[in-house]
Amino acid sequence: MNDKTSLRRNRLTYFVIYMSEDELEDINPIVIGTLEEIRKNANTFHLLPKELFNSIDIFSKIFQLPRHTSDLFKIPFHLLTELNNMSHSIIFLPKYLVDTISNMESIIDYEGALVLYEEGCYDEAVKLDTKLRPILGIKSFGEFRSCSPMKIWSDLQDLFENGHSERIDIPNLDKFLSGKELNLLPAFFYTIQNDDFEKFMVQSQDVDHILEYVSGTLDNYNIRIKTMSAIKEKLSEDKTINKRLYETELKKNLNVNFKPLVVTLPGIPNIQTKRYRGDGLEDNYEIELLSIKNLGLYRAISRSAAYLELGYMGKELFDIIYKLEEHCKENISNKFIWKSMERIGDILASQLSGFELELLRNSKQISYFSELPFGLAILPGTTSPLNCYTPISGKGLTPLLRIYQSELSGVNDVLILDKCKIIIAECLKKDDSIRSYSDEGWSAIEKFWSIDEKIEIIREETNTVHRLKKFIKKNQDADILIVSAHGHYDTDRKITGILVGDELWFGNDNDFHVPEVVLLSACHVSPKGLGAINVSDLFFRNGAICVMGTLIPIHVQKNILLMNRLITYISEAMNGRTELDTLDRIWCHVVGTNAILEIIESSKKLKKWATQRNRGQSPLEKFMMNKSGVQLRPKHIYEDSIERLMEIAKEEKMEEYINAVIQSKGIFPESVFYILLGNPELVYFQLPKFMN
Structure with a gap:
């Protein structure tokens, strides 16, 4: 229990x-x-x-x-x-x-x-x-x-x-602040607590530099407190020594960004824009923008975050996302994928000031309100997608009424501390072509985690919607639901669902209640390019505060490996062996460190060489122990992982082959096409610091 x-x-x-x-x-x-x-x-x-x-x-x-x-x-x-x-x-x-x-x-x-x-x-x-x-x-x-x-x-x-x-x-x-002054609100409660409200009101007159002020204010408070927390055990009666300690620690923290970022980016796919052409929706731009600003401000105030408000810029971005999603259904060109992600980053950057770009690139955590999957962007100055190095979560903007209902009443933190109960609903038919791989993978996970006191896994065959709901109902104490199924993406009707046995299910019923965390191990259940109604979004109506979906078709064995790595770090967090304490931070680490596994998947020969032990250690084990001395930078995790692997390959004269494989085939970054929706930053696997 x-x-x-x-x-x-x-x-x-x-x-x-x-x-x-x-x-x-x-x-x-x-x-x-x-x-x-x-x-x-x-x-x-x-x-x-x-x-x-x-x-x-x-x-x-x-x-x-x-x-x-x-x-x-x-x-x-x-x-x-x-x-x-x-x-x-x-x-x-x-x-x-x-x-x-x-x-x-x-x-x-x-x-x-x-x-x-x-x-x-x-x-x-x-x-x-x-x-x-x-x-x-x-x-x-x-x-x-x-x-x-x-x-x-x-x-x-x-x-x-x-x-x-x-x-x-x-x-x-x-009187109440209004207009551009509202963007000051993320610093509102900080300045009140610090008796700086008069400075706050002076800044309200300089509406063109509000983001810089808010960001600087949050940085100032965070850096001072982090510095004091780091040295409090070392303080003595000697004020000179204390001052020196403070200044030394302060220098370490000055270049660290301790604050999260909230982003709003309105816009819908072109096909929907054309549908409403001539209907006068443009007349309501201002009220819609204010309603979206409210969501960004609410989240930024509650998270002590900076708020980046972007205008409508969807047209080309949605085209790129749609083409990416369609491209990944067939023969995949990895070069096309990487160029598309770079293009997304370039378009975003073109609409940002230098300060805003730096904020987006270096925030501690990002949560966004948009129909666009922010995590795919490779921003200028980086070579990896954003979701490889920044914990990131998204929430759509359509329909706005539903988002208001779920957001403004407040979302409570979820603490999963003593035991994490994970239920796995197997929805694939027994005679399905990939069912044997699914059985093999999930069975191995069940067996492996059966000896961990912190992790409980229950798996059941649920080949009808009735059985799926019954399984969920009898495990109402579960923390995480994993649904193993085929995804269904109808591009004509613009809707996604999952196949439960032979039944197509959209998750739009009102007679079931899911755990706070739902992981959909299914193909393209959360595509964004056409603005489809997604089954992943509908689970929020039935109890979820975080849902993981996919933008593209996924590989069953790679998916199970990712889920096992996620469970591994959940266990590490619950046992106090890592500082990764929330679901978004854990998933970001899983995605970033998955780069090396995606690199060695580029060819069968490369994978065999990397995993085969020679004189006691495999090249992959040497990679993990950093025998080469090449450091991995999160913003360049694929580039640096290749360099580290090449250094190891030189010992066995494999570098030319590896280089040829990567140059010709490229790397398919499948894990970056998973998307975390909702509030994973509020799902804790360790007691939050403020509760200690």
Whole structure:
């Protein structure tokens, strides 16, 4: 049994009621309709409902209010830099749902702070007020827009005064920030805690350099605290020695980027853009961009991250992604693949300033909101895809209403500490051509991990959708679900699913609940080039906070090897043998270190030479022990891995052959075409530092 814990902190919950009379009886994410019906219901490219238009600015105003009761008082500064999930809790409801919600016995687990309502929803706001008793009562949108943020902060501080905690200085904010000023918000709570709010307000006048200011502010705080943490055990009574220690450690940290980055990049594939041509969607650009900015700001505030806001730039990028995905279905030209990834990086870089490019290239972790798979980009100054050296996770932008619902209420951390229970659903038919390879691989994994106290693996044949759901239901305590199946990608209908035995399943039912982590060991279940509805995205409706999918067809044996390497590092993390503590960091390491395995797969002769022992050690073992002395740089992991392997090959006069193979065939980087969606950075396999 897993001792699994989700962190629940003292969040303040804000309710937003908006006008909508369109009751949805059957909540199905896949709606089949004619082109005319689809065009009629589309208000923006990312499908933001018109009913939400009047509410969008309300969300960015809530971001300027306390997230937690702890925001009202001084937080130990070392703790402030370690917390990476301090988010607002915002629950927004259509008018017609308030009666149903009001009759529920328990609505929220957090402190109800304020109910905000659109004009025309007063009666519903009163019902919610009666049920919840929010500490600040109710306000109409109009009242809220004109009120003083400083007054709300002051009222909350007085209400939660406990006589023990030191009160912060209330931010001197007479009116809410708006427009470009909003991009300051990722540094908002840092400056309040550090009594730097006046500098913050001065910077709000220089809107052209906000990103540099926010990034510098976060760097300054992080570097100071990391430096103090590193030397605290060495401090003495001698101030001169302490100063020298601090300055020495500070120099080490000055060039280290300790902060994450959040990116928003709107845009849809060309085929969809053409579908809406002439429908006036361009008229709603501004409201859609603000709604997307809200998502980026919300995530950046909660993660103590910098925020990079990009505009629509999808046309050529989607074409490249589509051609890549189609190319990988047939005879593969590795040169085409590498050139395509370089082109993606070049296009992104062309839209960035030098500072923004440096930020993208050197961030500690990246999470993005976009339909484009950021991780494939080979940026200028690097020779490896971004997901080889930076932990990266993505979330699509379509439909925006669904993303708002899943994001703004807050996502809790998931702690998998004592035991990780992994269930494997085998959906391949017994007579399938690759079933024997699947059985051999998963059986070996089951046997190998049966002696590890931290890992529990249960595998079952699930050759119907009914059996799959039954298997999941009887293992509700599982932490990770692996689905071994064939993927199905219908490019005409633009939808992906999985084959469960003979049944094609899109995962769009409402009668099952999956573990927080779902790994789809299936071909092209998450393609992006055509804007298809992906089965991988639909698992978020049923309990997942992180889903791994694939952009292209994958090789069954290579996939099982990757899954085994992932489980290996999960075990290492749980046993305290690595500093890789979250799922995104672990997966990034798996992908980066997989480069050497993909290199030796370039030819059968090369693989045989690399894995065959000669005088006690194989070339691959020598590679792992770095007998050559060539260092591996994550941003150049393929290039450096080849160089290290070539140094080893010189001893056995194999370098000319290896060079010829690589030059003629190239390297197929299959692992970079896996994509982590959702919030893998919140899945912990070690106790987070701030909880120690």
